[in-house]
Amino acid sequence: MRLLGTPIRRALFSSVCLLPLLFPSFSTAQEETPAAPLPVFEFHSGFWLNLHHTLYRIARSQRATNSSATSAPANLGISGLSPVEQRVWSAAISYYSKTYGAQDLTVSLEMILIKNQLGDFETCEDLAGLKKKSCDAGLPAKLTEALDSAATVYRAHLWQDHDRANRRWIAAVAPLVRRNGLNLSHRLAEIYQTNWPKDRIRVDVASFASSTGAYTTLEPLRVTVSSSDSRNQGPEALEVLFHEASHGIADSVEEAIFRECRQREKPIPRDLWHALLFYTTGEVIRPLALNASNSGSSSPSGYVPYAVREGLYKRGWENYLRILTQYWQPYLDGSVPFDDAIAHMVSAL
Numbered sequence: 330m331r332l333l334g335t336p337i338r339r340a341l342f343s344s345v346c347l348l349p350l351l352f353p354s355f356s357t358a359q360e361e362t363p364a365a366p367l368p369v370f371e372f373h374s375g376f377w378l379n380l381h382h383t384l385y386r387i388a389r390s391q392r393a394t395n396s397s398a399t400s401a402p403a404n405l406g407i408s409g410l411s412p413v414e415q416r417v418w419s420a421a422i423s424y425y426s427k428t429y430g431a432q433d434l435t436v437s438l439e440m441i442l443i444k445n446q447l448g449d450f451e452t453c454e455d456l457a458g459l460k461k462k463s464c465d466a467g468l469p470a471k472l473t474e475a476l477d478s479a480a481t482v483y484r485a486h487l488w489q490d491h492d493r494a495n496r497r498w499i500a501a502v503a504p505l506v507r508r509n510g511l512n513l514s515h516r517l518a519e520i521y522q523t524n525w526p527k528d529r530i531r532v533d534v535a536s537f538a539s540s541t542g543a544y545t546t547l548e549p550l551r552v553t554v555s556s557s558d559s560r561n562q563g564p565e566a567l568e569v570l571f572h573e574a575s576h577g578i579a580d581s582v583e584e585a586i587f588r589e590c591r592q593r594e595k596p597i598p599r600d601l602w603h604a605l606l607f608y609t610t611g612e613v614i615r616p617l618a619l620n621a622s623n624s625g626s627s628s629p630s631g632y633v634p635y636a637v638r639e640g641l642y643k644r645g646w647e648n649y650l651r652i653l654t655q656y657w658q659p660y661l662d663g664s665v666p667f668d669d670a671i672a673h674m675v676s677a678l
């Protein structure tokens with residue numbers, strides 16, 4: 330749910346070639362029912378991106394175990410490995426721990442570029458281009474070696490389960506996107522006074538996707554979402570997707586808050602723009618999710634937006650919830666212009 334600061338990402342990100350394939354060739358052999366493409370989002374369950382996130386997650390958890398000085402054995406994240414497999418897998422995790430263990434998946438430019446590249450090369454059998462020249466992903470040699478060698482172990486022991494869970498998640502969320510995606514995208518673009526991206530937004534579905542369960546990177550705008558995270562299930566998945574996508578279209582909010590603060594010589598309130606994104610997506614999704622609950626697929630007591638459910642407003646955002654309800658909600662209801670709503674919020678801080 331975090332992203333790079335706008336100027337940095339604008340300057341640094343370059344576009345890489347997008348493979349318009351919905352699913353990779355490494356998927357389990359299941360026939361997909363042909364259906365019209367989904368609006369708004371394009372879902373991928375990619376082998377390399379999943380492997381990368383898996384190695385990163387295990388490396389991070391090993392580092393946490395080591396730093397807490399427990400004598401627990403190293404967690405390899407897989408059981409039943411042969412001695413050779415264990416050696417290969419451990420070496421890949423050590424490499425990840427040493428090289429990327431201290432980096433944040435969601436803000437490190439290096440991690441973001443690697444993630445995007447692995448997404449683009451999802452149909453390749455190896456990343457060194459051994460079988461196919463065009464599959465040389467151009468990644469650092471040691472990373473290529475770590476991934477290519479760990480791939481055999483991952484494919485044999487984890488990938489089928491991860492891919493199956495990713496596909497199950499996609500199958501569950503696809504009808505919601507098909508039914509509500511276009512309306513939601515139009516409504517959010519209208520709220521943020523911008524245009525929704527013309528191309529469908531790529532969503533990489535992974536077993537693990539950062540400690541927050543989902544994150545967004547910009548230029549190109551891409552969402553990574555965890556299929557196994559309990560926060561991303563059911564109708565709530567739709568809110569997560571549109572919250573993440575909003576990261577790519579809500580610059581107007583950040584800019585307006587900065588402008589109002591400068592005019593009033595006030596410090597810029599940390600994360601107010603992010604609280605506003607959470608609040609807005611929650612409010613826009615709420616009526617749709619309530620309809621879903623009437624058909625029995627959600628809590629009968631009503632839809633609880635992500636930020637409320639996860640207690641975000643209780644962790645330093647109490648004041649934000651108050652001003653969003655008082656000054657931003659009237660804008661959502663159509664009774665106050667955008668600039669006035671932001672100005673009122675900033676003066677009330």
Ligand SMILES: [Zn+2]
Binds near residue numbers: 573
């Ligand atoms: Zn976020």
